[in-house]
Amino acid sequence: MHADVRRSTIFCSLLVLSQAFYIPGFSIKSYHDGETIPLFVNKVYSDNSELQYAYTELPFVCPPTGRIRTGRFTSGASLSLNLGEVLRGDRITVSDYELVMGTDEEARYLCSHTIDRAGLKRTKELIRGGYVAEWIVDNLPGATSFQTTDKTRKYYAAGFKIGEEVVSSPGAEPRYFLNNHVTLVIRFHDAPGKDGAQKKKVIVGFEVFPKSIEAGNRTDGGLPGNIQTENRLELITKSNSTGEIDETDGATLTIPYTYSVYFRPEPKLEWQNRWDMYFVAQDNSSNIHWLAIVNSLVIAGLLTAVVAVILARTVRGDIKVYKEGGLEDGKAKPKRVRGAKSPRKSVEKSGLLDQIGDVEGEADISSDEESLDDITGWKLIHGDVFRAPSYGGLLAPLVGSGTQLIFMAAGLLVLSSFGVLNPSFRGGYVSVGTGLFVVAGLFSGYFSSRVYKTFGGQLWQKNVLVTATLIPGLLFATVFILNLFVWAQASSTAIPFGTLVGLVLLWLLIQVPLVYIGGRIGYVMVDAWSHPIKANAIPRQIPSQSWYTKSFQAILVAGFIPFAVIFIELMFVFKSLWQDKSGYYYVFGFMSVVSVILVVTVIEVTIVATYVQLCTENYHWWWQSFIVGGSSSVWIFGYLVWYYFAKLHITGFVSSLLFFCYGFLACAVYGLLTGTIGFLSAYAFVRRIYSAIKAD
Template sequence: MHSDSRRSVIFCSLLALTQAFYIPGFSIKSYKDGEMIPLFVNKVYSDNSELQYAYTELPFVCPPTGRIRTGGFTSGASLSLNLGEVLRGDRITVSDYELLMGTDDEIHYLCSHTVDRAGLKRTMELIRDGYVAEWIVDNLPGATSFQTTDKSRKYYAAGFKIGEEVITGPGAEPQYFLNNHVTLAIRYHRAPGKDGDQGKKVIVGFEVYPKSIEAGNRTEDGLPGDIQTENHLELIPRSNSTGEIDETDGATLTIPYTYSVYFREEEKLEWQNRWDMYFVAQDDSSNIHWLAIVNSLVISGLLTAVVAVILARTVRGDIKVYKDGGLDDVKVRSKRARGTRSPRKSAEKGGLLDQIADIEGDADVSSDDESLDDITGWKLVHGDVFRTPAYGGLLAPLVGSGTQLIFMATGLLVLSSFGVLNPSFRGGYVSVGMGLFVLAGLFSGYFSSRVYKTFGGQLWQKNVFVTATLIPGLLFATVFILNLFVWAQASSTAIPFGTLVGLVALWLLIQLPLVYIGGWYGYVMVGAWSHPIKANVIPRQIPVQSWYTKSFQAILLAGFIPFAVIFIELMFVFKSLWQDKSGYYYVFGFMSVVSVILVVTVVEVTIVATYVMLCTENYHWWWQSFLVGGSSSLWIFGYLVWYYFAKLHISGFVSSLLFFCYGLLACAVYGLLTGTIGFLSAYAFVRRIYGAIKAD
């Protein structure tokens, strides 16, 4: 009996823990009739600018009074934000809007706010640049409602316009009207389970319909005489006595704010599907996503066939001829490639070829030229292919940081594909991504140290320090410098000083020790990778290369193929980031498939490029494989530049600077990730083929 009681206590405790455990997007909040629903105001943003601004700090907004208290929230209070929310420019504050579940409110007065001439000018600039406001109810962003092109379905675009710019005719001065009235449509559904039996409801939609209503013709309570009026509020200061335009510097405009609230039941829309309304427009393009996958599969399939021919026929045939003819044939071919030596020198010492033979333990050089036609170029560099590359002390930290990014990207894709990360987890991608990146410091130190020791490095602590600080340091320095420009614009996108200090602490106090642990284990406990063939004492001369095998041309040509694989899906990512008002990309299933195909393509392209390079007797493949793997980032950045001029309407120096700098930073991170994949695949390929010819 005592044992059963203990089991019951343990079970109840576990049940309580499971109820307390919160996966973003899966925690249901239900409301009973008459219960207050808090409305949060966040920020304003625009497709034409990279700068965002906190809604409560705008000159035309009524400051919260603190008189509304609901659900533990007090109006005017700022919510605690996670790291991702701070970095994406969120500044969420409780508003004074009163929403009572199930209670319609035809018209409600909020406040009147007086704006001076400077504030009016600033408001006009925001309207001209197309800024929209983001409000939040029950973790749903306020949305503008649209219909699909065939008018069969409705969909949401997050945000609503703060005003309208009207140009009446050619050469006419634009007029600016502020939306000082909003109609809030809250769509609800019966709550699941016991809450539903008790009459509670869950919110499945939040629509905002803004309207501009003139300041005059108001009742004593500040309500408009006719809410359907077509007389709008123009942002022009007027005299309080005459109502005429006031041209003085101290002129002001008093703006009255009102709102309406309506609750409507949505019987067909379940709570777990409420975000689908924001993605209807993207669902209509699913055929194009499938086209992207088919396009990627075709390109990857052709490459797979090429690699299969190289591995199954060419390389295996070369290895067979090599084993049948022996090592002597290669040495004679190497002698011919270097130029015919004098008979006296050949007879006395055999020149460089005898040194190669001594290193490999075989000094018997054959002079039989009849079998040379069967020897291909990649076997001629067997004594130099594993020679330590120049600047290996830089390549090792780059490969280490690349493995760190691979772990982070894989984790984000997996979590997103299973729905753990989703748009309802505001800032989740950045927060979780940062956490994964820091934890992956173990992998970074491990791989960096093993590559460093393979290159013959001795100062492993120095390598660990460079690995832990090089890429994160460059990222932090770039973000910090750009942040100065954002600070100067008083944008909410500016990272607060406290957050910067926290990031530095996260970097130096957590990531650096993890990199050190991984580096110690990789260098001291595991050690270097062994190579099947030792390097010659004296490097062989590399012949003149064809135009397509030269470094820049080869990198540029090889990078186009992975870019072609992701081009179509990349178009959706760009559109979601900079054109769609919703700003949410959610088809991570398609992205995961395309990403897998991309990795396969990068591996195959790098192997082909490395094989061609070795066949031309060029053994400097270490850096080349890394650069070829990451070369598609050049094409992506070029596409980004084209997208800026052809599709976007971003204006202003700071916004353009942020777009290009952060775009370049993202492409560099992508290039580091794919470059590491290319390097590791090329290294495995080279070890495999040269290990095969040495195995006999």
């Protein structure tokens, strides 16, 4: 009864957390009328490509001149970025756009920029690829405004189109128009507290409306004669003398840039809720998130019932038969009857001849034959079940790295669920995740060394070295190789060389020592985990296995159940990462609940799979439990492949390579994490049931 109440309390607490919220920032910046607001330009990105490009490095963009100064910002200066921002491809620069709080500008000239035919070709490629630009004002990304399908709510999608591709008729050559005018709408609200009493304002919205305006018909100041004109700037080169299209190599195109600024009050939107506009689409899908939780609970509930039957009835009954059969402490206790013959043949049938030893005299255990015949399955391999696995020197570091990932994932979920990590903390997930991973090297070394010692390993320092370098080294090597392809594309997605050096130093100078400290504690200062039964000197022969217990089939069947638990929530994660790159995933409360159910499901699936394996007298459960625990990653990667072909429109070899390689790395990391959970749960289960048969 108390256990049920406790579980209900925990579940209700998790449901409360599932109402995800966020802290939209740690300090409110307020502006008084007439104060200059800096506008930052960042990058361009596309749903059709994994490659991003710094905005200021594009061929059609006016380079900043440095003429705008606002506070500590000077146009053309690049902002210092955290690790997460660098890794996500951000390159933030102060622009020449002048925004003065409370001052509207119907039209203002920015600059004119001349591009050659190579720049023209590159610009067309970006427009054809569906690239959108990201600008930032007061930490809010410039947004394109949309209406919900029922026309009742407005919502934002970060970014705005840099141009448009138009095909007038089927088979006709496409025409390309560049957006060289933007209308910036800054929505503000009265500042809270003392700043509000001083009539200061806070920014709660940043909307960008791009427009293409022809280069001709301009005033002396570079402004269009009619800003409402429908004549657009087409990306073609024309002769200055005749006005005809010029296809020569030296042809150029001069692009004039202008902008408009409007400040509009937004009395219904408070500063702390200003990110809600970007989350309207996700709020509307909350019913589907609840469906994901119900789906996960149903699956986990069924598995819990199965595990309860195994633990409460089957295993307990097996243990009772085992003891009543006279096999306590791993030795048979036959009845002694005069004049009877040795039942050696019967004992051989039970597979316990080597445990019985020499039988003195002649005994008759015919009265116990029926009980001994019932002793089959997992009870027969008690002398081999704790035998150290093959390649234990590899399994121990994998388990250690898995615990490191568990700590990192748990920390990120907790911080995200409580709103500490949120979209307003740009690059926060990657930065904090990297920090947690490095610090968790202490846990990695500890668990790896203790498992290694339990397996009977002697070279603990070698094990520590493997633990500290195997997984981080493989990750770094893969990222570095992929980075070479991205560097060749001159993309901002490429990790700068200095950042790579910094990551290596972080790894070698901080994480490796922490792994060593944890490894020393786990091997030298702490005893190995004890086992209730010692392993036999000679391994027992494993009988032929049924089709459903063989490795490949067991992995596929067992992995599908955890995958079914997270499938619905996985759709939202994929959509946020690849279909809605301009959007943000923030419902980490729902994800936390689903993650808890996932962990429970992995534990239960691994226990069931391990029990079935032991019942078939197969004692090689160490690696099997680890693989079964992480087997849902196979299904996730399969879903990823399907998603690429069915839902995405990614083009280009490098983009596809990045998608599949980083997707595979993510699935491998997930598999390592859940595999470790499966291994530890199976280990605890096996120790428990064999401790029970040993106990008096």
